[in-house]
Amino acid sequence: MNLPVQAKFDSFGFVTLTKGQTPDDAITTFPNQWKALYFENEFYKNDPIFLFANNMLRRSGATLLSPDQMNGDLFDAAEQFDANSNFVSVSHYGGNTMVFGGVNTELDHRTISDCHNLCRATHRLDLARKLANLTNAQLDLMDLAEEGHPDKEIASELGVSMSAVAQRKQSVCSHVGVSSFRAALQLYSLDKWGGLIADKSC
Amino acid sequence: MDFRTSVIDLKDTCIDHSLYVQCLQLRRDLFIANMGWNLFESMGCEYDQYDTPAAIHVVAHAEGQVLGCMRLLRTDNDQGAVTYMILDAHLGRIPNLPSGIMTSEVRSKDVWEASRLAISPALPTKYRNTLLLQLIQRAVTHTEQQGAKSLLGLMNPAFERIFKRNGIDAYKFGPILEQRDGRICVLRLDYASSVALASI
Numbered sequence: 001m002n003l004p005v006q007a008k009f010d011s012f013g014f015v016t017l018t019k020g021q022t023p024d025d026a027i028t029t030f031p032n033q034w035k036a037l038y039f040e041n042e043f044y045k046n047d048p049i050f051l052f053a054n055n056m057l058r059r060s061g062a063t064l065l066s067p068d069q070m071n072g073d074l075f076d077a078a079e080q081f082d083a084n085s086n087f088v089s090v091s092h093y094g095g096n097t098m099v100f101g102g103v104n105t106e107l108d109h110r111t112i113s114d115c116h117n118l119c120r121a122t123h124r125l126d127l128a129r130k131l132a133n134l135t136n137a138q139l140d141l142m143d144l145a146e147e148g149h150p151d152k153e154i155a156s157e158l159g160v161s162m163s164a165v166a167q168r169k170q171s172v173c174s175h176v177g178v179s180s181f182r183a184a185l186q187l188y189s190l191d192k193w194g195g196l197i198a199d200k201s202c
Numbered sequence: 203m204d205f206r207t208s209v210i211d212l213k214d215t216c217i218d219h220s221l222y223v224q225c226l227q228l229r230r231d232l233f234i235a236n237m238g239w240n241l242f243e244s245m246g247c248e249y250d251q252y253d254t255p256a257a258i259h260v261v262a263h264a265e266g267q268v269l270g271c272m273r274l275l276r277t278d279n280d281q282g283a284v285t286y287m288i289l290d291a292h293l294g295r296i297p298n299l300p301s302g303i304m305t306s307e308v309r310s311k312d313v314w315e316a317s318r319l320a321i322s323p324a325l326p327t328k329y330r331n332t333l334l335l336q337l338i339q340r341a342v343t344h345t346e347q348q349g350a351k352s353l354l355g356l357m358n359p360a361f362e363r364i365f366k367r368n369g370i371d372a373y374k375f376g377p378i379l380e381q382r383d384g385r386i387c388v389l390r391l392d393y394a395s396s397v398a399l400a401s402i
Contacts, residue, residue: 003382004382006382125384128384129385132385136363139360139363140367143331143364143367146327146328146330146331147328147331148327148328189327191358191360191384191385192358192360192361193321193330193358194358194383194384195237195357195358195383195384195386196232196319196320196321196334196357196358197232197236197320197321197322197323197330
């Protein structure tokens with residue numbers, strides 16, 4: 001997958017979690033072998049990346065790890081899987097969280113905000129790509145919602161009940177991994193119009 | 203929202219220069235400032251090797267403000283090493299775009315390409331589909347008068363379904379490619395089999 005962060009890091013990976021999901025059940029770009037080893041050795045208990053993510057609560061942010069934080073069994077093991085990091089970014093979007101780790105030894109505290117913004121863009125892009133697998137019925141719903149039609153009109157246009165519209169909205173959210181339909185709709189617009197609208201927020 | 207469409211043909215002696223300049227400015231805002239493409243920019247405008255008198259520009263505007271635009275070029279255009287954008291990309295001649303994007307090479311007076319489609323952030327989200335369809339319809343009307351039968355466009359594949367839902371016979375004319383800015387593919391619109399276009 002071609003991602004906005006690609007050119008900035010020697011190696012990187014991320015984990016995305018939907019609301020209520022635990023890290024061992026999360027979707028990750030890291031190799032499965034590393035994931036298995038990570039939980040087998042209970043590295044998560046002292047992982048400075050997840051400690052930072054937890055301390056951020058529901059806020060997005062980024063930091064650089066200190067040499068002391070990168071010293072230990074966890075980072076020695078991670079290096080073998082290209083899973084070590086000196087940069088951490090946490091991004092929240094519509095109830096979905098992405099925890100990103102990457103290696104760029106030239107970063108300092110003045111330059112991490114640019115990388116953090118790229119990580120946030122990567123998070124939205126990663127979620128938006130799940131929209132490619134929506135059914136035509138779900139996509140019709142998205143188009144009508146995007147055009148600003150209220151649920152009653154959407155139900156009438158699609159020839160379904162109001163509860164079916166609500167179910168489709170829920171199903172779209174589950175599919176994308178967000179907890180709010182508004183967030184799913186924003187992602188849909190971002191994906192659809194991203195290359196056509198002269199506005200970063202789309 | 204009340205907007206209308208106009209055609210800008212640089213060969214006409216009395217074009218609306220303000221609309222044309224706004225198109226180039228909108229393209230600069232989108233492709234350079236927003237998407238970060240490495241394109242030529244001068245005087246707040248974006249323009250390239252395809253912006254010649256052979257190109258036609260379709261503009262959607264309201265109260266003198268451009269809300270959307272696209273550029274049309276016949277696919278038998280030949281300026282030596284330059285043909286039309288989609289074919290030149292297909293042949294690997296454009297650094298910003300992937301190659302191998304078309305099912306087959308098209309060079310025909312019957313087929314036009316639409317490129318540099320741009321929409322203003324001033325347009326509320328709910329009117330975007332309508333504006334895009336009006337731009338397409340105006341492009342079809344104009345090119346059909348010149349003998350065109352089909353239109354090619356490089357865009358998000360999501361629009362195939364939106365065009366079909368609105369009675370336009372659109373289909374993929376190449377692979378879907380993952381780009382840094384999202385998915386793209388060449389869509390082909392055939393006029394004769396499009397219910398919505400038959401009534402134009």
